[in-house]
Amino acid sequence: MTSDAETAHVHEHHWEWSWAPLFVVAGTFFLLPISFGFYFAYDSLMYTAIFAGLGTVLLLAGVSIWVNEGLTQTPLLAGVANIGLPIFILSEIFIFLSLFSSYWMLRLGGQSWPPEGTPDGGLEKGIPLIMTVILVSSSVTCHIAEEKLDHGDLSGFNKWWIYTIILGAIFLGFTVYEWQHLIHLDFIPSTNAYSTAFYTITGFHASHVLLGLGAFIAVLIPALGGRTNKTFVNCVSVYWHFVDVVWFFVASQIYFW
Structure with a gap:
């Protein structure tokens, strides 16, 4: 038998948050439209390299965070990835x-x-x-x-x-x-x-x-x-x-x- 307090604890709403989506989106934005724009539109290799490098780091960081969370945290809903x-x-x-x-x-x-x-x-x-x-x-x-x-x-x-x-x-x-x-x-x-x-x-x-x-x-x-x-x-x-x-x-x- 479980008490009312234990039942309430089990059904308590749990919020999950992550920096990973922000890093992935920011990395993709810096890497593709901005760095490509500097290369093709402004012919600036320096800014192309800066934003491409920054975008690559952010993108890899975001994916790495997601992987680490998947390895260390138990998902609230099982099998979501397969769907x-x-x-x-x-x-x-x-x-x-x-x-x-x-x-x-x-x-x-x-x-x-x-x-x-x-x-x-x-x-x-x-x-x-x-x-x-x-x-x-x-x-x-x-x-x-x-x-x-x-x-x-x-x-x-x-x-x-x-x-x-x-x-x-x-x-x-x-x-x-x-x-x-x-x-x-x-x-x-x-x-x-x-x-x-x-x-x-x-x-x-x-x-x-x-x-x-x-x-x-x-x-x-x-x-x-x-x-x-x-x-x-x-x-x-x-x-x-x-x-x-x-x-x-x-x-x-x-x-x-």
């Missing part, structure tokens, strides 16, 4: 679909393609093929890491998780390299409709890769200390596989059509 993740992925699909729809309207608009200002011969086809192999390989290593964790091999999980981070960073490096090469050829976002679509779609995808790397690192840090959460690992893995699938659409539409 929220599909909703999040669905919302991301609609955002990417809106970008692809805009590109399809441009592509099928009746104008000559590629438009004037595009490098002779179109965009390089070899780089996206290499990037595809890298990203698919990262999904494989991510899956192996999950399998290791399911079998209780935390050391093996950490190793394959690190492999995934390395491959994701290499993929992002290819994106930066390609952008620098194209900018050197005066193919910038304002060159023509194709360049605008190219930088918008590839940049939006790259931002998802960057966010995924932040989530990987946030999971890895406590895992190196012997703590992990299978729900977090599963959510990050599903997100990464989604980013992988989206890349097939990016590569096929932007580079090969």
